[in-house]
Amino acid sequence: MKIESYLKDKRVCLLGNAQSILQKENPIDTYDVVCRCNRGFPWGKEKFIGSKTDILFTSYAVNPTDLKKLAPRYIVWCTPRHEKMTPEFADEVDMVFAMKDWINLERELGSRPSTGCMAIYWLMNHAPFKSLDVYGFDFWKSNTWWEPRTAPIPHNPEAEKKYIEWLEDKNSCLTIMR
Secondary structure, three states: OOHHHHHOOOEEEEEOOEHHHHHOOOOHHHOOEEEEEOOOOOOOOHHHHOOOOOEEEEOOOOOHHHHHHHOOOEEEEOOOOHHHOOHHHHOOOOEEOOHHHHHHHHHHHOOOOOHHHHHHHHHHHHOOOOEEEEEOOOOOOOOEOOEOOOOOOOOOHHHHHHHHHHHHHHOOOEEEOO
């Protein structure tokens, strides 16, 4: 089954990895589809970020043990930098973010897009979902919870914020959960 078909008419949430997501409990596992980014594994943080993973958008290879435990239905490789993808992980990837989409998004932002921004872009442009709620995006105001640092470079937090808020204003199906 293609990812697009899987998402048809579903309530979807996308989880970013801002530490601010851990400030309150969220109803993540009530969504039809839960999407995660990079190494945002839920272990020990389930009351904040749920436990299920349906789609993993990533720019990092995930080791086989963690991948088996995470058990995503689909994996989307987001970065055009394929040297980060191990041969074992490449066999698990269901889709690679299209280079033309990456170029369009980079042009829109004026900088290299983050995995989270790429996930939102792809979902908004290719997925026939019913709704998309986005959690854990504070545009690098807090650290990434799985890696205790704020390192937006080479990304542009202000450009991503402006772009994603523009998408939210333009599309009633997209809600940034603040």
